[in-house]
Amino acid sequence: MIHHLRRRILPLLLDTTTRLAAPRISPLISLQRLISSTASTTSLKPFAVEDYLVAACGLTRAQAVKASKKLSHLKSPSRPDAVLAFLSDLGLPRSDIPAVVVVDPPLLCAGVERTLAPRVAELGGLGLSRPEIARMVPFFYTSRCSSLHSRVGFWLEVFGSFDKLLQALRMNRAILDIDVESVAKPNLAFFQKYGISAREIVGANLFSSRLFTMNLQSLQEAAEEVEKLGVEQGSPLFRHAFALFAFMKKQDVARKKELFQKIGFSHDQVLVIMRKAPLVLPLSEEKIRRVMHFLMRDVGLEPLYIAQRPALFMYSLERRLLPRYWLLKLLRKKELLNVDFDYYYTASLAEKVFLKKFVLPYKDLVPSLADDYASRCSGKDPSGADLQEI
DSSP states (O other), rough: OOHOOOHHHHHHHHHHHHHSSSSOOHHEEEEEEHHHHHHHHHHHHHOOHHHHHHHTTTHHHHHHHHHHHOOTTOOOHHHHHHHHHHHHTTTTOOOGGHHHHHHHHHGGSIIIIIIIHHHHHHHTTOOOOHHHHHHHHHHHHOOOOOOOHHHHHHHHHSSSHHHHHHHHHHGGGGGGOOOIIIIHHHHHHHHHHHOOHHHHHHTSTTTTGGGOOOOOHHHHHHHHHHHHHHTTTTTTHHHHHHHHHSSHHHHHHHHHHHHHTTTOOOEEEEEHHHHOOOGGTTTTTHHHHHHHHHHHSSSSOOOOHHTTTGGGGSSSSIIIIIIHHHHHHHHHTTSSSSOOOHHHHHHOOOOOIIIIIGGGGTTTTSHHHHHHHHHHHHHHHHSSHHHHHH
C-alpha cells in the first residue's frame, strides 16, 4: 500500500516543483506583495495630529505641539472633522476655532450625535446666539450637571453678560458643576455682604473665578484677614486683597511678613505695605530682597519712604527701575538735569511719558542715549558698568 502511494505522489511533487521554478508568481505571493506595498505607501503618510491641528484647526506649531499631547490616541481625522463641521454649522467663525481647540483639545474627540448635539439643544431658549453657544462648547460638553439649561441661565443672570460668563468659565469651568442652592447662592450672598460684585470678582486675578466654588469657611477666613489690615469693605483694594488671601496659605502670609521685617521694615510698616499693595505678597522672596537692596543701597531710600509706596516692589528691577535710575543719574552727572525729582514720581511714570520728559529732550546732547536706554530696558547693559560707577 505504502509503495503504491509513493508511486502516485512522487509525480505530483515533481510537477509542483517544476511549476514553482517557472517565472510565474503565485496568487498568494502576489497578494502578500500588494498588502506590503499598500502598508508601505500608507506608512509614508500616517495621520499626524500636530499637522492636523495646524492645517485644519489653525493652531500655531507651538500650540499644536502642546495640544497633541492630549490627543496622542487619535489615529484618524474622522471624529475631529465631524466636530469642526458641527461647530461650523453652529456659526462659529473659522478665526475662533484655534481659541476653542486650545481651551480643551479633547473636544475634537467628542461624539457629535451622542454628546455635543444634545448639550447644545439644552441651551436653546436662553437668548444665546449659535456662535456664542459654539464658543461655550469646550466648557460644557463634559459637564456633569443634569440641567445645563438652568445652570447656564443662572450664571448668565449673575454675570450680566455672555462675555463675563465666558471669562469666568475660562478660569473655572467647575462653576457649571457646583450645586446652585447649596454652594453658588451662599457664596454669592457672602460676597454681597462684603460689598463684592460677582462681575468684579471675575477680573480680580487669574484665579478669582475659583472663589465661586470655594468652601464658605475659607472665604470667611480670607475676608477676616483683609479686615485686619483695615482695608475698607466694598473698595477695589478689598476685592483684590480678598481674592489674594483666599488662595494663600496662612503660613505663606506669615513668612512674607517675617521677610519684610528682616529686610528693614517695622511691624506697623509691614501692615501698611500689605494694606496699600497686597499684591506684593505673591512676589518671590528673591525679587523682594533685590528690589529692597537696590532702593536702599543705590537710590538711598529709607524703609519708611518705601513702605508708603509699596508699588515700587511691583515694578521690574531690570527693565524699569535700573534703566530709569541709570538714565537720570547720567543726566545729572552731565549737568543736564538740575531738578531733584521725587524718586517714586520718576519710577511710576508711564513709559511714553518718561521718554517724552527725560529721554527725547536730551537724545541729541548725549550720543546713543535713547539706544542705550532702550537696550537697558530690554534687560541688557550696553556698558556692563555697575551703577555705583556711573
